[in-house]
Amino acid sequence: MKVLIIEDDPLHRSYLHEAVSAALPECGTVIEAENGTVGEKLARDHKSAHIVMDLQMTSRNGIEAARTIWKERPETRILFWSNYSDEAYVRGVSRIVPDGAAYGYVLKSASDERLKLALRSIFIESQCVIDREVRGLQQKSLGQTKGFTDSEYEILVDIALGLTDRTISKRRGLSLRSVQNRLQQLYDKLDVYQSVGDDHEDGRFNLRARAVMVAFLRKLLNYSALERAEAELQEWLDGK
Amino acid sequence: MKVLIIEDDPLHRSYLHEAVSAALPECGTVIEAENGTVGEKLARDHKSAHIVMDLQMTSRNGIEAARTIWKERPETRILFWSNYSDEAYVRGVSRIVPDGAAYGYVLKSASDERLKLALRSIFIESQCVIDREVRGLQQKSLGQTKGFTDSEYEILVDIALGLTDRTISKRRGLSLRSVQNRLQQLYDKLDVYQSVGDDHEDGRFNLRARAVMVAFLRKLLNYSALERAEAELQEWLDGK
DNA sequence: CGCCGTCTTGCGTGAACCCGCAGCTTGTTG
DNA sequence: CAACAAGCTGCGGGTTCACGCAAGACGGCG
Structure with missing residues (x-):
């Protein structure tokens, strides 16, 4: 199993690397990309099916990158690991996720445990994992209740x-x-x-x-x- | 000598802690605050004259915090350590810095060397250190040339x-x-x-x-x- | 089918906005 | 002091906005 990490910040990147190795011992290789552009390229080259990425990168936006990656290989599993739970992000993500694809949305403020659990759930069990805080927004924004059409x-x-x-x-x-x-x-x-x-x-x-x-x-x-x-x-x- | 670190992100915080210890061996104690609000409080309690802080924190904005800190003790030396060099930030900072105060603005993308150099320059030599990239904006924005009144x-x-x-x-x-x-x-x-x-x-x-x-x-x-x-x-x- | 709610469209009005023109007050410079 | 640039102000008119009113279009439901 290969995992691709797409993350701007070098500190966060190495933290992710470590977390992935710890949570997925069966994972053979971990690749790193420092922005969305090279992330897309590496995803294509390695046919990598498992990706952890940040939204909000300077070079190429996470959502942009995810869109092109999913366009080429809709079965790719992506875990978004973001600092923010802005409704704009949540809406942007749920707009591009392919039918039936497994993905996740975890906040950077989440504990190590929760991150590792999410990694296993998505990459091994093919389950969607959405942070509780994010989930609330999603309900509001997609459902008509109180949200925006x-x-x-x-x-x-x-x-x-x-x-x-x-x-x-x-x-x-x-x-x-x-x-x-x-x-x-x-x-x-x-x-x-x-x-x-x-x-x-x-x-x-x-x-x-x-x-x-x-x-x-x-x-x-x-x-x-x-x-x-x-x-x-x-x-x-x-x-x- | 005491140094106060005000930074949202735990990873960045510990990185800063380490960098401060390495760059300033004469520094006795390093205090950490995880947002602007407690940062202000700690600055007050410890009468700490040396601060490294992030702009862009969720709880209380770095600029807000810096303003109240400087209002109480204008001779405080602050190094801003930020991800971005938005003109809005630069303008916001230079609007609140007291006359003759020593401060710095270093980007997170800067090398370890540059960060440590800046730490020493500001806290030991009382010199202003502005990242080159930021400096350019400052010229433009404060000078009338091409910038905005x-x-x-x-x-x-x-x-x-x-x-x-x-x-x-x-x-x-x-x-x-x-x-x-x-x-x-x-x-x-x-x-x-x-x-x-x-x-x-x-x-x-x-x-x-x-x-x-x-x-x-x-x-x-x-x-x-x-x-x-x-x-x-x-x-x-x-x-x- | 008839009723009703939601969405769309046209018309018309009063307000806000964009801006050219021109007169007045400043501070600066020769 | 005269001259000039730069900023503030009033006037006038053409355009866009915000919105009430009302007439159709479409879909569900008894």
Whole structure:
């Protein structure tokens, strides 16, 4: 059995190396990659079926790397080992995981025990292991309960990118009014209407910009999600 | 001599501990704090004059912690040890450093040698040590060359927070038109006018939202800066 | 089939935004 | 002092936004 480690930080990388060796004595070789780009390459070269990787790397985002890896070999098992449980990450991951694939999401703050347990569960037993904290978000975000619809999330990203209503309508194939409907719906859910002291109307926000801000503070958006969205946008702009 | 380490990540913390011991044999005791809050407290209790700390901690931001520490004892020497050289961080740090204080900014990607050298320079020689990469940003951001004025940065933050022109004008004591002047100036510098194919006008952006987006992509803004700005905003809103 | 909830679309209005033009106040420089 | 650059301000108008109102489209359910 071969395990590929994709992780930016040298300290974390060697820690992972050790943890993998300890948790999986049957593991013959452990390979290391220091960013997403070489990670993809090594995964291809070694046909490695077992990967532990960080999200948030400078060179190439973990989600990007995972997407191309899974595109080539959907049965690859990936354990995401991340510092954060931002809803943006969780949503990004669950958007790209292939049907029936075994994967995991463990926080770096988890104990050694939990990490090792997750390693065995995923790589040996082919089971999905999602950190409890992450799991909660996933329920909320995918289920409709209290969370955001895909269409709401979509338009949130679009205004964060700085598109006009008209441009959004073209991109998403909607009428101008529909776009604005979704925006209202988004403003509702994000609770942007706190006029603070409703006595005098001066304490008011620019709804569009404010929505992006609170989404960001709530970790619904983060840098990597926006970076990815920007790339998609440029692609679309080039295409037409 | 006592050294206080303030760092989220246990691995990085122990690495730092070791590096400090190796670089400063004359250092008697090394204290560790796992977030900004206890870091502040320990700094107060131990009257520790030498601090190494991370920016970007979950509990309490490094910049916040440094500010209160410096407010109490401006002669404290602080070495910031960070993963990133975002202009937002650099700007945030240089905004709070007291006159004549010795401090440093070293990236985590720096070699052991460089870290140890920086430790000695700052704590023994009272010299400022700024990583080369960071230094470049600092020049640009503080000097007027190619960078952003304080007033431009200020209004950038304000629209990122989601304030209306009117609210900004009240907050900053300007007329509505002046606010809009600064906005124009900001849009210029951020180069928001790329109408892509200028043949047909469809590829257009919402300038306000787009400005925030490109500033974010350029690391002019980041989470911690916005978090801080939001706190200040709430303070101001409560005040009146 | 008829009723109802959800989603989409068009129209119209008032507000906010973007910005050119022009007058005024500063601080700087020859 | 005159001249000039830089910043603040008011005015006016063209555009985009936010949103209420209302008319259709689609799918489930009795």
